[in-house]
Amino acid sequence: MEVKSAIEQKSLLSVLPPGKRARLRRLLFEFGPGHGTLLFLPIDQGIEHGPRDFFPNPASKDPEYQFSLAAEAGYSAIACQIGLAEKYYPDYAGQVPLILKVNGKTDVPPSDNALSTTNASVEDAVRLGADAVGYTLYVGSPRQDEDLQQLKGVREDCDRYGMPLVIWAYPRGSGIDKKGGQYSFYAIDYAARMAMEMGADIVKLNMPKIDPEKDKDSPAPYNEMDVSQEEAVRQVVESAGRSLVVLSGGSRVDDDQLLQQTRYIMEAGGSGVIYGRNVWQRGHSEAMEIIEQIKEVLLDSVTRIP
Amino acid sequence: MEVKSAIEQKSLLSVLPPGKRARLRRLLFEFGPGHGTLLFLPIDQGIEHGPRDFFPNPASKDPEYQFSLAAEAGYSAIACQIGLAEKYYPDYAGQVPLILKVNGKTDVPPSDNALSTTNASVEDAVRLGADAVGYTLYVGSPRQDEDLQQLKGVREDCDRYGMPLVIWAYPRGSGIDKKGGQYSFYAIDYAARMAMEMGADIVKLNMPKIDPEKDKDSPAPYNEMDVSQEEAVRQVVESAGRSLVVLSGGSRVDDDQLLQQTRYIMEAGGSGVIYGRNVWQRGHSEAMEIIEQIKEVLLDSVTRIP
Amino acid sequence: MEVKSAIEQKSLLSVLPPGKRARLRRLLFEFGPGHGTLLFLPIDQGIEHGPRDFFPNPASKDPEYQFSLAAEAGYSAIACQIGLAEKYYPDYAGQVPLILKVNGKTDVPPSDNALSTTNASVEDAVRLGADAVGYTLYVGSPRQDEDLQQLKGVREDCDRYGMPLVIWAYPRGSGIDKKGGQYSFYAIDYAARMAMEMGADIVKLNMPKIDPEKDKDSPAPYNEMDVSQEEAVRQVVESAGRSLVVLSGGSRVDDDQLLQQTRYIMEAGGSGVIYGRNVWQRGHSEAMEIIEQIKEVLLDSVTRIP
Amino acid sequence: MEVKSAIEQKSLLSVLPPGKRARLRRLLFEFGPGHGTLLFLPIDQGIEHGPRDFFPNPASKDPEYQFSLAAEAGYSAIACQIGLAEKYYPDYAGQVPLILKVNGKTDVPPSDNALSTTNASVEDAVRLGADAVGYTLYVGSPRQDEDLQQLKGVREDCDRYGMPLVIWAYPRGSGIDKKGGQYSFYAIDYAARMAMEMGADIVKLNMPKIDPEKDKDSPAPYNEMDVSQEEAVRQVVESAGRSLVVLSGGSRVDDDQLLQQTRYIMEAGGSGVIYGRNVWQRGHSEAMEIIEQIKEVLLDSVTRIP
């Protein structure tokens, strides 16, 4: 398969130290669809939203479901919190790479001052044989001071152990709400850059949603830009610079839209997708089917060699 | 005695490292009713509520009462704070296992922003020969950020020393109050999952109480579910996944109810009960009697081999 | 002299590790009135209230006054902050044992959210040859979370160095005010238990004051109990369990009351008293006189062998 | 070229320990315009303002643009955050010195209580071969207590590793707003002194703006002083004492003004400039042109030998 680089983004792997390079290569080339793409299965909704996300497909309440799916379908990695990593990953060690998500929170209190504190460490990730760690950064939150300080510790440990760092770059908090909201082009563009500047090797982004009504509240020039969603995606990927970008899924959407946005992110120079509910809220065979379709799009549309 | 596994829950012990496995086996098979069941005696009400809980049975004010009861009646373990562990446990060391509860608080201030800080460490537990540590997690509290960060330290030390971790998973705080309250199915289901994802080996849960009026405030689909209490218990046990579940007692109820809820939890795949006031607010012979009845139910209804 | 144990409280010394045992024996048997009693002289009012407490007896402003009094009159120990310990204790080292008080605060700001942070460490106490450390715990304060966390560190260091821990167990804060106040039976009973459960070897308590009007605000069953002060004292001593109890003095009262309350605490199974202003707000000979009377009561009324 | 010292400022280098001296000499004499001048290129706007600053010159969104510009045009150093330093600097190591900016924040929340927490360490700077670290101090912010404590750690590490410390000395917060604002002579004069007293080797200052209306709110004697901008610049440079001063650029201004303020700062005894948007919001050749003009002014107007 031949891939071409749309934007003149230089290689990420070439500037990474050996530990990060070895682990990232595993995700990009040895597991999953390969050819420099990333297909992640997230199973952290149980703490972020509670078990309510599992009711559409009761089988999904048992983490075995996601772990076996990830292994069987050939994912680049599965992303979960420490409890699942310690109690479910051992049976799948070596079969599918692990991204240990090191912070998280319930969605019970309001998120005006969002901060997600760490519940696990990079050392835990090393001990468990993980190939990356995940960190949620609430970009623009009134508590960004604590967030950035905390991320510093995680990033430093990643540098110390050669562990790739995946940042869930989520605009959040009262300030963001006043400037167009967490899905605005402004907010996601800022989040992409922020994550890259804070040391992310991979940035996880939501799809920007163009909403002229809300965008009027964004700072210039965003408040008067007239861009298509495709263009917005291209921009946010560019803002992440040398960091790789994976697109977040969110709540369930219809299949066409899912595959289309997968294509968008790949054509924009992104490296892959991280879809949870859109995959495991389906029964096994139906899930395997959509995974196959996603993989195809990934490989068809890949434009960047990392 | 023959036991059958109702749900297809895989073995917990098989994924645990040797230290945790050795200590948990002591609780599950060597002490207490055995056969994989757990019967815990908690004596932390003196700090959580003050001495007022001791007035119904004045003898219970002297911790000797609970310690000797636990040893004589053959408990899986006694759970208490550092002061009792240091001053009363020495006389019972080796006769009954110890769960050192490492955090706690008085109930004098309101609990809108509940947080229970640590007053002892996992190292204390190791030094005192404990077989597990206990931690209260206020799931969904506005101060969950501090709670999860603190739990991280405890959990890491448990991993370091091979010490089983029991999480008192209590929904609490203003956010929970607005979404159905701390006894709602929604809240306890979330707490069960949260504790498991945060690394609990054993989760201590309250019995969910179905209250259609309050449940309307819970997020979907809880707000429109119509489940029996038995079904709710089965669900919350499932949400705890591979973690073992013990049912909390709370304030005193009548004996039939106590034994019935014991049966519920065991049939749902739980591993046992942790009843305090329901046991030691009785005189010695009366207490021994109810303990015997509880044990019988435990062994009769056990459905899971850990 | 013959002493009898009124309550069946087991020996404290027998469960303590050697360092604590050696030091406590010094206070209980080698210095002071002996025979298992405790007579402490506190001189921390200079920081807790400021120099205003010294005006009734200007000589008392010079810490030499209290130090020489404690040595001459044969106290079990003198309790003070780091500054006095470093600058005045050297001249009395070996003549009277030292309790280093490791936290404290001025009374300038209001105490709704009382917290007393540490200004010295257990290592300081070891270095200065102290035989115990003192810690003020504001039981029930809205900032109990910080207090308990801080106490954890002090208690752990006490365990590490074999240093006895004396807890000034003071109910305090807005929550206490709403439930009967800091001198209510409810509050002091809770404080006694709390201190014991947090690891106190010795608990310093105020005399509970029965006030039916205020007690109505206490939780059940305190709100409807009808107890004498003697009974209340007996109860709070029992709530402290194996921890030894010393009675606090507070502001100056008349001599009969002082001696009577001394008798109360001893007959209730307490171990002694810690009177400051009631002693050193008198001139030298008058002070020596009252000390002699207090000692007599202590030895006459002792009911517990520690 | 001959330079003369306008003010009798003694040598900075002569009092610095060898590590700082070696690194500073590199910036002052070996790279950039030399002759003791400083020409810095900052590229931290991506986190301080977000990608919106890159739209005027889309090429500037790719950090390659600034890095290659700094190397090609011969800058004294390029200043950026950890993410750029790790992913873009490797290709330019040895070609242009690096100032690692160790704190930063988004401008999403309001800045009434401004604090910029660290996201990188001095050790990171050492590891990456940087020749200085940068720190933003919000002088006068209500959170100055946290700021100064944090700076302490950074400054101590700089002393430990012989790393020069550049302080972005920015008056900020509600208190400053009430006393003339962040660009007032009062505020910037204070900031200059503060940075020097806190250990800055180089102080980055904004140009003070004389505004009689606002200055009335400044404390005496600033509220009734009648100074020219040139005089104000001379004063703030003097307030920085032995610390070197570089002038900040801010948002884009016209070229004449840019060059004039460059002359001002040099004639006042400053050591150089740090202009970002004024340089890289232009295309390559236009940027090279203005850089050349700035350099000329620097060398023409230099008055201090460091």
Next chain:
Amino acid sequence: MEVKSAIEQKSLLSVLPPGKRARLRRLLFEFGPGHGTLLFLPIDQGIEHGPRDFFPNPASKDPEYQFSLAAEAGYSAIACQIGLAEKYYPDYAGQVPLILKVNGKTDVPPSDNALSTTNASVEDAVRLGADAVGYTLYVGSPRQDEDLQQLKGVREDCDRYGMPLVIWAYPRGSGIDKKGGQYSFYAIDYAARMAMEMGADIVKLNMPKIDPEKDKDSPAPYNEMDVSQEEAVRQVVESAGRSLVVLSGGSRVDDDQLLQQTRYIMEAGGSGVIYGRNVWQRGHSEAMEIIEQIKEVLLDSVTRIP
């Protein structure tokens, strides 16, 4: 010269460990006026008030002015922050002792909740060859909890390194304002005692100002005392006990008053003065003159041998 001890204050030096003794002797006998007196030159106004204090004597803006003055006039020590210590002290090392002030803050935000965080460490002081460290304690501030905790660390390091500790004992905050204000006899008396109890070797105090109107708000007995200023000074010095006392100057007053208050403090048993603006807001020869006069008073009126 013969000196007599007015109050029966015992020797401070005799109870100090060797490091503190050696360094304090340097200040008391080898440098400055000697004979057990202390003459300190403070130059920390640049951060506490900003450069505005330098306008009355523009030469004073250059720290060289104060450093050379201190060396030339023969001061016991010069007191400054880390920036001046690192950049200006090297030229004067060995010529005049250094007191490194380790905390400080701007006066931009209001001081209702005053707290001055550390910006340097005792280790910095050791490294720079200082003979003492200075610490500002805001006695009675609502943030005293943080202040005392922070002071603990500084004091412990002083004990570790044998470094004398000078406490700037300043009553401050909303609570003090309500009880007579920061210059009331009550407040300064409390501050003197507090500093001594917290471990000060030298206490820096403001002159108490008797103001019957305000003093009515002080606690008893201060609210109804009728003392002269001389008596108040004598009292506050006594409250500092074995700690040495130096009198603070504050903003500029006339010479007679300055010399008179110098006499007051010495006759009360104080050890010297620490005047800044009153000295260096004058030109060189005028400054030398007043210093000579101050020295004379110090030596004439000394009443205590430390």
